[in-house]
Amino acid sequence: MKTNCLSLILRGFLLLLILSQNASAQTKPRARDLGIPFEGTPGPLNAITDVKGVEVGHTTLISDANQQKPVRTGVTAILPRGKNSKDQVFAGWFSLNGNGEMTGTTWVEESGFLEGPVTITNTHSVGVVRDAVIAWRVKHGLMFQPWALPVVAETYDGWLNDINGFHVKPEHVFAALDNAKSGPVAEGNAGGGTGMICHGFKGGIGTSSRKLDEKSGGYVVGVLAQCNHGGRQQLRIAGVPVGLELTDEVLQRDDVGSIIVVVATDAPLLPHQLKRLARRVSMGLARNGSTSGNGSGDIFIAFSTANPEGAKPEGIAKLDMLPNDRMNPLFAATIQATEEAIINAMIGAETMAGVDNHKVMAIPHKPLKQVLKKYNRLLERSNK
Amino acid sequence: MKTNCLSLILRGFLLLLILSQNASAQTKPRARDLGIPFEGTPGPLNAITDVKGVEVGHTTLISDANQQKPVRTGVTAILPRGKNSKDQVFAGWFSLNGNGEMTGTTWVEESGFLEGPVTITNTHSVGVVRDAVIAWRVKHGLMFQPWALPVVAETYDGWLNDINGFHVKPEHVFAALDNAKSGPVAEGNAGGGTGMICHGFKGGIGTSSRKLDEKSGGYVVGVLAQCNHGGRQQLRIAGVPVGLELTDEVLQRDDVGSIIVVVATDAPLLPHQLKRLARRVSMGLARNGSTSGNGSGDIFIAFSTANPEGAKPEGIAKLDMLPNDRMNPLFAATIQATEEAIINAMIGAETMAGVDNHKVMAIPHKPLKQVLKKYNRLLERSNK
Amino acid sequence: MKTNCLSLILRGFLLLLILSQNASAQTKPRARDLGIPFEGTPGPLNAITDVKGVEVGHTTLISDANQQKPVRTGVTAILPRGKNSKDQVFAGWFSLNGNGEMTGTTWVEESGFLEGPVTITNTHSVGVVRDAVIAWRVKHGLMFQPWALPVVAETYDGWLNDINGFHVKPEHVFAALDNAKSGPVAEGNAGGGTGMICHGFKGGIGTSSRKLDEKSGGYVVGVLAQCNHGGRQQLRIAGVPVGLELTDEVLQRDDVGSIIVVVATDAPLLPHQLKRLARRVSMGLARNGSTSGNGSGDIFIAFSTANPEGAKPEGIAKLDMLPNDRMNPLFAATIQATEEAIINAMIGAETMAGVDNHKVMAIPHKPLKQVLKKYNRLLERSNK
Amino acid sequence: MKTNCLSLILRGFLLLLILSQNASAQTKPRARDLGIPFEGTPGPLNAITDVKGVEVGHTTLISDANQQKPVRTGVTAILPRGKNSKDQVFAGWFSLNGNGEMTGTTWVEESGFLEGPVTITNTHSVGVVRDAVIAWRVKHGLMFQPWALPVVAETYDGWLNDINGFHVKPEHVFAALDNAKSGPVAEGNAGGGTGMICHGFKGGIGTSSRKLDEKSGGYVVGVLAQCNHGGRQQLRIAGVPVGLELTDEVLQRDDVGSIIVVVATDAPLLPHQLKRLARRVSMGLARNGSTSGNGSGDIFIAFSTANPEGAKPEGIAKLDMLPNDRMNPLFAATIQATEEAIINAMIGAETMAGVDNHKVMAIPHKPLKQVLKKYNRLLERSNK
Numbered sequence A, B, C, D: 001m002k003t004n005c006l007s008l009i010l011r012g013f014l015l016l017l018i019l020s021q022n023a024s025a026q027t028k029p030r031a032r033d034l035g036i037p038f039e040g041t042p043g044p045l046n047a048i049t050d051v052k053g054v055e056v057g058h059t060t061l062i063s064d065a066n067q068q069k070p071v072r073t074g075v076t077a078i079l080p081r082g083k084n085s086k087d088q089v090f091a092g093w094f095s096l097n098g099n100g101e102m103t104g105t106t107w108v109e110e111s112g113f114l115e116g117p118v119t120i121t122n123t124h125s126v127g128v129v130r131d132a133v134i135a136w137r138v139k140h141g142l143m144f145q146p147w148a149l150p151v152v153a154e155t156y157d158g159w160l161n162d163i164n165g166f167h168v169k170p171e172h173v174f175a176a177l178d179n180a181k182s183g184p185v186a187e188g189n190a191g192g193g194t195g196m197i198c199h200g201f202k203g204g205i206g207t208s209s210r211k212l213d214e215k216s217g218g219y220v221v222g223v224l225a226q227c228n229h230g231g232r233q234q235l236r237i238a239g240v241p242v243g244l245e246l247t248d249e250v251l252q253r254d255d256v257g258s259i260i261v262v263v264a265t266d267a268p269l270l271p272h273q274l275k276r277l278a279r280r281v282s283m284g285l286a287r288n289g290s291t292s293g294n295g296s297g298d299i300f301i302a303f304s305t306a307n308p309e310g311a312k313p314e315g316i317a318k319l320d321m322l323p324n325d326r327m328n329p330l331f332a333a334t335i336q337a338t339e340e341a342i343i344n345a346m347i348g349a350e351t352m353a354g355v356d357n358h359k360v361m362a363i364p365h366k367p368l369k370q371v372l373k374k375y376n377r378l379l380e381r382s383n384k
Helices: A005-016 A105-111 A123-139 A170-178 A271-287 A328-348 A365-374 B005-016 B105-111 B123-139 B170-178 B271-287 B328-348 B365-374 C005-016 C105-111 C123-139 C170-178 C271-287 C328-348 C365-374 D005-016 D105-111 D123-139 D170-178 D271-287 D328-348 D365-374
Strands: A055-063 A071-079 A088-098 A113-115 A118-122 A151-155 A204-211 A220-228 A258-265 A297-304 A317-321 B055-063 B071-079 B088-098 B113-115 B118-122 B151-155 B204-211 B220-228 B258-265 B297-304 B317-321 C055-063 C071-079 C088-098 C113-115 C118-122 C151-155 C204-211 C220-228 C258-265 C297-304 C317-321 D055-063 D071-079 D088-098 D113-115 D118-122 D151-155 D204-211 D220-228 D258-265 D297-304 D317-321
Touching: A055 A170, A071 A123, A071 A170, A071 A220, A088 A105, A088 A271, A088 C271, A088 D105, A105 A113, A105 B271, A105 D088, A105 D297, A118 A123, A118 A170, A118 A258, A123 A151, A123 A170, A123 D123, A151 A220, A151 A258, A151 A297, A204 A328, A220 A271, A220 A328, A258 A271, A258 A328, A271 A297, A271 A328, A271 B105, A271 B271, A271 C088, A271 C271, A297 D105, B055 B170, B071 B123, B071 B170, B071 B220, B088 B105, B088 B271, B088 C105, B088 D271, B105 B113, B105 C088, B105 C297, B118 B123, B118 B170, B118 B258, B123 B151, B123 B170, B123 C123, B151 B220, B151 B258, B151 B297, B204 B328, B220 B271, B220 B328, B258 B271, B258 B328, B271 B297, B271 B328, B271 D088, B271 D271, B297 C105, C055 C170, C071 C123, C071 C170, C071 C220, C088 C105, C088 C271, C105 C113, C105 D271, C118 C123, C118 C170, C118 C258, C123 C151, C123 C170, C151 C220, C151 C258, C151 C297, C204 C328, C220 C271, C220 C328, C258 C271, C258 C328, C271 C297, C271 C328, C271 D105, C271 D271, D055 D170, D071 D123, D071 D170, D071 D220, D088 D105, D088 D271, D105 D113, D118 D123, D118 D170, D118 D258, D123 D151, D123 D170, D151 D220, D151 D258, D151 D297, D204 D328, D220 D271, D220 D328, D258 D271, D258 D328, D271 D297, D271 D328
Parallel strands: A118 A151, A258 A297, B118 B151, B258 B297, C118 C151, C258 C297, D118 D151, D258 D297
Antiparallel strands: A055 A071, A071 A118, A088 A113, A088 A297, A204 A220, A220 A258, A317 B317, B055 B071, B071 B118, B088 B113, B088 B297, B204 B220, B220 B258, C055 C071, C071 C118, C088 C113, C088 C297, C204 C220, C220 C258, C317 D317, D055 D071, D071 D118, D088 D113, D088 D297, D204 D220, D220 D258
16 A cells, blocks of 8 residues: 555556557447347347446556556446436345445445445455545535445455555546446456456456336336356356356366446336345346355445436425336346346456466357357357 | 134123223323423324324223133234225334244335234234234225235233233224224223233333424324333333332343334335334333343334325326435434333333233332432423 | 134035145156256255254145135145254245245344244235144243244235135144154145145245265255246246246236245354355246246245254353355255255146136146257156 | 655654554543443443453544644554454444445355454545555455455544545554554544544543343453434433533534444354344433434444354354343443443543534533432542
8 A cells, every 4th residue: 555656657557558448349249149048128238328327437457567466457437327417316235145345335225325426346445446436526526415425346356466456546446437428338357347257257347238118117227247256167158057068277266256236227216126126136146057155245236317306305305116016027127137247248358367377268159159059049140 | 722602702701891991091191291201292192193094993802701811912903094095105114122023024125015004912913913904904905915914013911911822813803903093092001012011010002202393394203112121120211210219019020021113104204214213213212221132022113104106006106205314303203202102101001910910010100200300300290 | 714613614624635745745756857957966855854853744725615715725834853842943034025924034033043833824824824833832832932933934825725715724733733744745736835836837835955065064955945936938947948938828917926935954054144045045046037026925044953052041052153164065055956946846736726717737747848858958867 | 535745744744643542541530430320330441442352443643734624533443352363253233324334244244254353434534444454454464365345434523624635544544453452442532533523522432341240141241432423402311311401512513423333242142143232232322312313324333252263264163152041131231331432432532623613522521410410310439
């Protein structure tokens, strides 16, 4: 945590290495491009940004300036109603396995509100990100109360990243927030997901969405996941036991990973209903074979961009609520989008080397398609 | 649980002994009549029924037909919007110490709604009361879903009542529901509270309310408590260590009691906000000295009669919500009304003898006033 | 709820119709007999009774004495350390979707203990079962405290059963408890599961177990599920989208069902660790395609038969605890056994007709095998 | 968050101003020295450090170097088994009102363990403290897992402190940890409590303990509170309505404060039992009149120093457990020690001026004694 002039220069160097991930976002195939079958109908971007107003920003830190201490980390910011708005949205959260951190949740639970952005980073940088979010909100006049209790989550990238070098700095957080935007979201080795590992392959950021039919209200559910969880053997894709078939270069590490999932929707749900969505995320993980290991911080938060009037501090707020009886399509959408976002994270990731000569292979696309074909689960529409 | 013709006759006999508690409700002094100082402003009845629409019914079972097995028990029903309405109201609950039962809470937690009445009885009659509430709702066409998950709570009256005689029968439940009404509520040895003990004195049912000033919205908070908790030594009234002063006839039983508290309000609160009220009940108990012993089932539920549209199963419900920033007066009201309802239960109760020659003394009013005077806490307005 | 001599006679008639389910338990094929692939190694019985000491009893009520009101219901009892022991075991519970009832959970949560049996019945008979369990424990001297707070759970069988006829009586509960035993467990239309529906096929009781290898401690995890949940389309078996392939006779009812799961283990887990197991049950459901619909009461409880000394009320209890770091195999076992128990419930069930001329088809074994074969997931070892 | 050479110099200056609070700890009167009556028997220090092994360290930051931006803040560290030990202790937590932060609680809840120290600071410095605790644990080889999830809590000192100046730096955290020790604990304007306000008087750090009699096991319960909560009017001391009597210089701010309470014990309690203690803290607050306002972050954690073997990652841990039936004296002790620790924080604090010319008065000792005397609650043993 020492700070001197050298470190300042080094930081500048790191910033130069922040990759413009978004530029390449559309050129890589995504899971369904490969012909993997998923249930439900995605939105136009098949991303959390299909929920109107949601903006996402990544700061990706990759550096070999110090060869002994490669940097493979970053920050991802999700702003529910965009960075120019006072974001206060109804929210609910759930911890499937709490070997991880999501700050700010006692106030989410108590108030029913998420104030400000959700940010995701590595385990040992949660603190710097948290205080930087406060500083950014103070600077931009985005405080609701005189104090702030930001929601910051993490997964552990110490297998590839020099995590105890504490390389994430406040300016990286500001950059992720300032550069957040709607549109496509970079997946794989991007932002907080840069150094992550998923089911023994390279993991990272993945996203997906579902659009309900008009009869169900036409709502959108978007999911963004930072995937660092699961063992190789467990991996199921579209129900196929892929982990038992793709057995090359299995990592010699335990199931020490984690997954953070953010669910966004424009359906008018109250806090206790959003908690119901958050709980459903577990079932999306399970479809891909996860058993949520002891070392895993599997923590989920769901928010709704509806009910902008909910945030007013005075008078009486006028709200809309979707009846519980109409929630089933949202449950299915959450599970389906989670299932797909995780696979998108793996498909979008690229092989990476890091600390201690560790190397993590991206899931190989062709062999994966062969496995799916073996189990009669490869869609014909695949043309990549 | 055996049922035969004799038992049917016996039941008829018991029914004859159901006391018309309400008749005498207004003739007994209540806590503040004695000059005990309380904070805040009560509603006109100083009862849960100050919340418009709330109805309360008691069935009180007292019988010495079998001298070896005296019956000292009953049922109390609280109907949020009255017995002729399809009651579905926002609700939240909290367990301070869970050595007790409140059925139906998983659905309250999940849905945010309380469907139908809250009933309170003795520990070993929760089942019969639960199924009888369903039968009553089926009969009267008051079901929301094809199934029902009634909220039934209890405290243990086995010190005075032949609890393993299972004397509460479905017809007693129907009677409590059918006879529920607005207006004054019988306190002390009434309904589910008939055989209860509180801080080593005779306990039972107590109620109180607070009316907020217009600046705070003019809302009403009403509390009904079935009091069976606390040790003698712990007892504080208006901050005065009464339990250390009134040391006659201390019961030789441990702190095995419990307290069920129902909080009603007309403030437009969402489920997660009602849970905040439920949690505040703990602080009302604490003011009277309780430490919530291991043997205690201290379980609380809060509901709001606002937002009748919340219950609709289709379309979008239009709701009102009181901002969190405006909740402080409701927190104080809940604590104050709980504090007073407990003392009302004791003041309203009368000395009772029961099984095994057990006898529990009502708190003596004159000595109590002397103690309060000793600590300069007796109000002058006392004229009884 | 009326009781007269006629009803007494009718009850006797019903009792005559209680099927001896266990007799046929071994003659029907189970899921893995059909060649369905599952992960992990089951115990010798592949049942919850593989956990030493656990006993299971069913009372099955099937009657057409009143043709307008067919009876299709029952009670299932699970006794952690057998019916002749004072059962008090460490336990934890979890509600995935709380549109259901499991009584007694506030005390499980507070104390860390499950006292007495777990019983499962239909939604509208939870009360009678609860009080009957108390009566049975009082009669047999199995009370720990002067009061009891039994754990009773339910699913809704009103599609086939005359649920508002309240046909479960105390004697049926006593029979399930008195007849509980170790050994094979009847599946499908048995006990509390008699009238249940699962993924649009006939459901009911299913069970399965996993035996850990010696390196992992050699512990056993057993699961018993009362399955009444899920839509047809959602159904996945061994990852295969069976619900999209077997589309005959789909029920015209919504996802209104529920599932109760009881997890038993001999691993020395503390209450908070058992809650971790209970939470993993969700992931077993998800593997079979469930999305845990709004109408579902998906409630799970896990207990450990280890640490018999934990129950002592005095002195200091000496306990064993499995470190958290060793729990991963138990997580996997719980998920795997849940996944298989649900399929066992369906495979073990038989087509049933009930109220309102409703009829629910059992899943057809041969077409199911053909679907599995189509997706290259039928095991060769199948010889039935 | 900018860092340059000037700031480094400024930090050095701040460090010079870190007061040696402990030196004066014994010279000030504490609550019971004034003759305030409390229940129960304290340990020799009447402090959390009466629990063997517990060490406490404060870093207090008071500076007027920049007159526009006075610094009134700090860090307090509580180390369950001392700073030279790998601290991993059973723990449980509870949020009475979650408008605050306590990081690390999902892992406490999941694992049952608290790993490493608990630290308390101001709201906007939680992040820097969190990451610094990790850095300190990495440096000293005190990591259990490859990652750490520190427990860091806060209250808001922005009424007196330049909170958005982010004056707490990693070296201040290291100092609090390195200087932690057993023995007396500085109260009032010390450590994290430096700039805090309690019931409208100057607040801060307070501590107290209770020693159970030998019949109850002779265990010790120690409490440390960082007090920043409550309105003036609400204040009750020993049951006396002090807030209605001492009405000078009432602050014109809402109930925006918070309280963090740490409970330590040597009683062998399991995690779910420690949660029971944490929940009892609410009742200590209530005795002093708090209603836990909407703006309050009232978050409590309890840990046990017993069962050092609980932390082992392999084999089977052998544990002791105090039966639930023996917990009542611990409940009472927790409530009593909380009640006294809060009053100790106020009695130990001194009048302070800070930002925006705000000034907060310490509770005046003589007038307080007069009020207690008025209500016949001043103990004769008072000689100060």
